[in-house]
Amino acid sequence: MIRMKIKALLMIPALLASSLTAHAGETVISIHEFMFSPTAMTVSAGTTVRWENLDGEPHTVRSLDATFKSDALDQNDSFAFKFDKPGTYRYVCSIHPQMVGTIVVKGAN
Amino acid sequence: MAREVSFDPARRGALKCLAFGGAGTLFTLSAGVLTPIDLALARNDGTGKAADTGIPLFLQISDTHIGFNKDANPDVIGTLAKTIALVNAMPKKPGLLIHTGDITHLSKPAEFDTAALMLAQLNITEVHTTPGEHDVTDASVTEYFSRYGKPSQDRGYYSFDHSGVHFVSLINVLSFKPNGLGNLGAEQLEWLEKDLRGRSASTPIVVFAHMPLWTIYAPWGWGTGDAGQAMSYLQRFGSVTVLNGHIHQVVQKVEGNITFHTARSTAYPQPNPGEGPGPGPLKVAADDLPRMLGVSNVTLKRHPAGLSLADTTLA
Numbered sequence: 435m436i437r438m439k440i441k442a443l444l445m446i447p448a449l450l451a452s453s454l455t456a457h458a459g460e461t462v463i464s465i466h467e468f469m470f471s472p473t474a475m476t477v478s479a480g481t482t483v484r485w486e487n488l489d490g491e492p493h494t495v496r497s498l499d500a501t502f503k504s505d506a507l508d509q510n511d512s513f514a515f516k517f518d519k520p521g522t523y524r525y526v527c528s529i530h531p532q533m534v535g536t537i538v539v540k541g542a543n
Numbered sequence: 544m545a546r547e548v549s550f551d552p553a554r555r556g557a558l559k560c561l562a563f564g565g566a567g568t569l570f571t572l573s574a575g576v577l578t579p580i581d582l583a584l585a586r587n588d589g590t591g592k593a594a595d596t597g598i599p600l601f602l603q604i605s606d607t608h609i610g611f612n613k614d615a616n617p618d619v620i621g622t623l624a625k626t627i628a629l630v631n632a633m634p635k636k637p638g639l640l641i642h643t644g645d646i647t648h649l650s651k652p653a654e655f656d657t658a659a660l661m662l663a664q665l666n667i668t669e670v671h672t673t674p675g676e677h678d679v680t681d682a683s684v685t686e687y688f689s690r691y692g693k694p695s696q697d698r699g700y701y702s703f704d705h706s707g708v709h710f711v712s713l714i715n716v717l718s719f720k721p722n723g724l725g726n727l728g729a730e731q732l733e734w735l736e737k738d739l740r741g742r743s744a745s746t747p748i749v750v751f752a753h754m755p756l757w758t759i760y761a762p763w764g765w766g767t768g769d770a771g772q773a774m775s776y777l778q779r780f781g782s783v784t785v786l787n788g789h790i791h792q793v794v795q796k797v798e799g800n801i802t803f804h805t806a807r808s809t810a811y812p813q814p815n816p817g818e819g820p821g822p823g824p825l826k827v828a829a830d831d832l833p834r835m836l837g838v839s840n841v842t843l844k845r846h847p848a849g850l851s852l853a854d855t856t857l858a
Binding site: 467468469489490491492494496498503504505506508509524526527528529530531532534 | 613614615648649650676677679680681682718719720721722723724762763764820821822823824
């Protein structure tokens, strides 16, 4: 039950905007109805991004430059990656390549 | 239940999109001309004798998704077991089994092991496979290839001959370009051209891969971007059968001498193209599920030479 509530809260950012800036720590991208939400996210270096799959269908998170690579995430599985290097990281679900996302990592100031 | 579609040989070049999900339709492919026969009729009277007179060539099983446990089918092991029992009860069994991928749901070793134990219960000794994208999701892509990579020397594509038919196994699930379709790639296409070169145009050809080798619905990635190149190498053959899985429903079309066919899953159905947010498991009434799961059976006819294809559901 608590887990469900946390998930519901995590989904709120996705509803507010498609692009968000997060600060160091951990931030969550939900995978829901064959979409990464938010699709684009800007974080500062040192931030850990966690992807959580809410779909009954598995998904993966794979950056195009192979910086990060998850195994298949079943429903309620998650995958986390800490972004230390500034840059733009495009990623896809390798099971459903129509699902795309971008993480922009800004240098810590 | 069965859906009958009329094929006029004179019009066959113009035929584009044919049957959606008709259960129990038998397709007889003879010298490139496809003739559907209602399976119920085939059982009850003499009109469908082709179903029994050919040589059983191979059985296609697809999308077993061992490891799936959601509402759409909490018992994929049970439905695979039913499928196996159905095949083992067939009066004339083919010598080959072709699994067109998504053997497992999450590429986990235990899922592969369970699938192998179950498939070993089929009274068919020779097994050929091509992976689905669900079979290659482990970050190192080793689980599938350590078990099934030998015939292709871990490349994923290979060919073999059986009963005078040339079989080609292709792989189109290793590319994940954003918004992309399945992909064969230049190296595999070059190999295919060489593999087919010099073969007699009268040799029946069977090509199989997981994702459809024709575009069924691009927004969901239901197609293979460079499949056209592969088809250009196949056009000169008199009888080409292209078999895929991936979309968990029967869709078929004929272009010239090439018959394209996607098989049902043994695990769960998927929505019609474009219905809903994405190509995920489709929950249907429990009574309807067995009618949406099944296998395809291909028979070789000698006179005239050609293949016939029948889809069988669990109910």
